[in-house]
Amino acid sequence: METYKALVTNKTSCHLFTLPIAGALHLAGITEKQKQIFSECEAIAFELGHLGQVQNDYLDCFGDPTLTGKIGTDIEANKCTWLAVKCLELASMDQQAIMVECYGQNDAEKILRVKELYKVLDLPSIYTQFEKEAIGRIKKLIQQSSSAVPHDVFSEILTQLSRREIK
DSSP states (O other), X not given: OHHHHHHHIIIIIIIIIIHHHHHHHHHTTOOTTOHHHHHHHHHHHHHHHHHHHHHHHHHHHHXXXXXXXXXXXXTTTTOOOHHHHHHHHHOOHXXXXXXXXXXXXXXXXXXXXXXXXXXXXXXXXXXXXHHHHHHHHHHHHHHHSOTTSXXXXXXXXXXXXXXXXXX
């Protein structure tokens, strides 16, 4: 999971959240001397990025393509996803063998076996709990940040992430 978190930090959090927010702070006249504001914003942005990537991983597997607009390919593409990592954390030796045999294979039956394994391990419920806790953590970070932090902007981003369609 630590490797997954590092990937998310460097892929999603930095590019989609932290850098744009840092740029906006700079354009708004927030200087390097105001490191507290940058630190608080960065902490919130990293959490938003992590939540967004885990949601994306979940939607890739369990999302309705008519709502998400994409057909998931993470399993056959052998991507390091939250679902795959969580599965390997929870799986028995026999279940891990299924992952080794089926994950990263462009074969409909093997993809289905991985998805069934995710369901057997109750990953949809574990994801729901993760999402609830992540949203709570982010709300707390926003509330506890200084008044110079754009609370309304972060709250709106969190609202948009919270409304992503998972059916």
